[in-house]
Amino acid sequence: MNRARLFKDERGLGNPLTPAERVRNFINNTSVDVINVVITSTKTLKPSSREEWALADEILLIYREEEDELEKGVLPGSRQSDS
Secondary structure (H helix, E strand, O other): OOEEEEEOOOHHHHHOOOOHHHHHHHHOOEEEEEEEEEEEEEEEEEOOEEEEEEEEEEEEEEEEEOOOOOOOOOOOOOOOOOO
């Protein structure tokens, strides 16, 4: 099943991780197949007159999730063994 999840910048709300760090953690801690990563919003910072940075403050992750047996309509214990 294909799904999408939006990661917003929540550092002002107490979450110290950037959206990119949260996307990385989500991918590394789940078994999903990444289809696409889309930066939906950026924030421009100008620390000096010679520098300008663009940071992603919203990232949309589109991924494929394995269907579990219950979603396929297979009840637990209803499979016949191969023996």
